[in-house]
Amino acid sequence: MIEPTDSEVVGRGGAPLAVRTWTASNPGWIALVAHGYGEHSGRYQWFAEQLVGARAVVCAPDHVGHGRSPGERVLISDADTVVADLEEVRKDVCAAHPGLPVVLVGHSLGGMFAVRYGQLHQQHVAAVVLSAPVLGTWHVLDLLEDAEIPDTPIDPDTLSRDPQVGQDYVADPLVWHGPFKRTTLRAIDECLQRINEGPALERPTLWLHGDDDELVPEADTRTGIDRIRGREFHEHIYPGARHELFNETNRSEVVNDVLTFVGRQLNS
Template structure:
């Protein structure tokens, strides 16, 4: 798998991302050297797209060319750390990424995969530009209600409560890698970011269902974004071509869970339902 950097000017400065694709000799994957679809991965709050390299590898092995960016204020992109003033403009940055990907592969169908805050972004994106997508996957999305949000915003001063790595996965190595990752934000939430999340959640509720193929997946033991709150949002968002699956015992980062092979396999199977596959 080849991994290359990319960058473009977003709404608040330079956005840095990555492209993953097959080796140039075409040895990887089931259909030679030519990709059969595009996948955009949208990461969550405080992290960066490099944490999804293993997901990208599985998708590349399946025939995808994969694109992802670090959101404004995240990872290697410009902007104040962990500050997002408006989810709508982040969606527009992702739309620029889509344009870049389609410019390089104009005939390929496109799949959108978002996790956590990225799931909220993907949900809103699907409401705005879903007609151009083959399918959308929401992993542990911040939709519906999010219990910690109102409590944090009600405080005069946002308490210093960084994300506990233990809530991410049953695999302790995942939490340790998260702590050791210098590109991850380990500080407290910023009020403007929380307000933008609340506003975007309201926009998703107000904008109604997505009739394009949509999959919601969630860990049943997710204590960071509890499944009950997301279920409320799913009732408003799901359309005629929606499906859902939850994973008993799994925590928030289901792509990094002990059953990650099952989760990623379910995503690939869903993609296969909506993206034409090459004839062997």
Template structure:
């Protein structure tokens, strides 16, 4: 599988310039993927995922959320996730305009899975399917830090990302990753977004929920509980034994992407 370098693209979002990437397949695309990344990281960490998707015929779009990676904004400061969903909609609209008639699949990981779930509630007509990877749903323990007088340091233990040790070591030295503490407004916004999703009703787009069974960053129990409140009737779900948080970067990542693509093929065929 060859690595296709991305083309830089940019969008003017609600709080400034959003820097993103577009990966094109070697032949004419047959479908479109839009990726929403997780808290504190950036889309550059998804090159391998983009390689798998473009090899399958997808043209892939993504951008760094406000306050993340190369995009504008104070680092990891998000006071309301609804405008972040609006930003994502600008990217989805661009992807549709540049690839008219092709089915579009939204793929969200972690906080990006939360954003993707909310997007799917608000813009179901734009999507053929949604993939949620280790999504923050239901409730998330770190949001309780917002209730403390002083938020303690909360560094991410890199060993919780993947059983592949290089994933954690690369994360630690990645200058585009946020290595500092949570910000109170962001924690409040996360809690509000989770409540909005729970109250937003069941998803009407074919959606799959995938999670690492040994995920310590976004524990599987609360996420599964949140998923069960919004899951479409009969929606598929799968937990990977032993897998940690970043299932797209796990030692069984080929299996995970095989499952993603099998689901996508089933949806775009119908």
């Protein structure tokens, strides 16, 4: 096991964000990872180890209100603030490793943040990887129609075909297991509208999705893909795979596709 280095980076709102960094002995690139809703960067240990094996520095902050970062749990009032936090983290890791290209990796809601980051700061990244990103439409936003948000936590069975993944998720004290918050849902809805009205991603982009993803269905994401699809856009849809592709039973295949894509972009 490769132990991460723990640090703090002051976010745009002034709060110290918890950051995990895994570093190769002779790094050639930086992977900036944006995790999904309700979880934290520590759940990317295996994925980070694979990227380190390909000479990456893997830098993954806990978003405000998530994991070990401060703030009311899972409360996001403006998604662009999270995007601004990602930029602060990027500047910090690039100062420690000057000259290395940055690949932005976003999973689920982190994929939404990654797309928005790409629209606002794409000059700072060499490529973008989107794992089951929340784009286009998302059925969870239907909860905004309810007078009270029901307590409907994420079903762990939707995460992976590996039952251990769901069991670990349920037992993880740093994962949020409570209901969605109206303020956060509104912020997500507003961010999706901004993305739809914004520019396409001009950096090479790889979209990964499982066709049995019930949490963020591939068909819903596809409704937003054409709005951000740039000139170099690639996709892999995995039959039978569920939501967390980096924790799926075919995760080695998924990571190989990521590293093939990254290698092609960085060596071009």
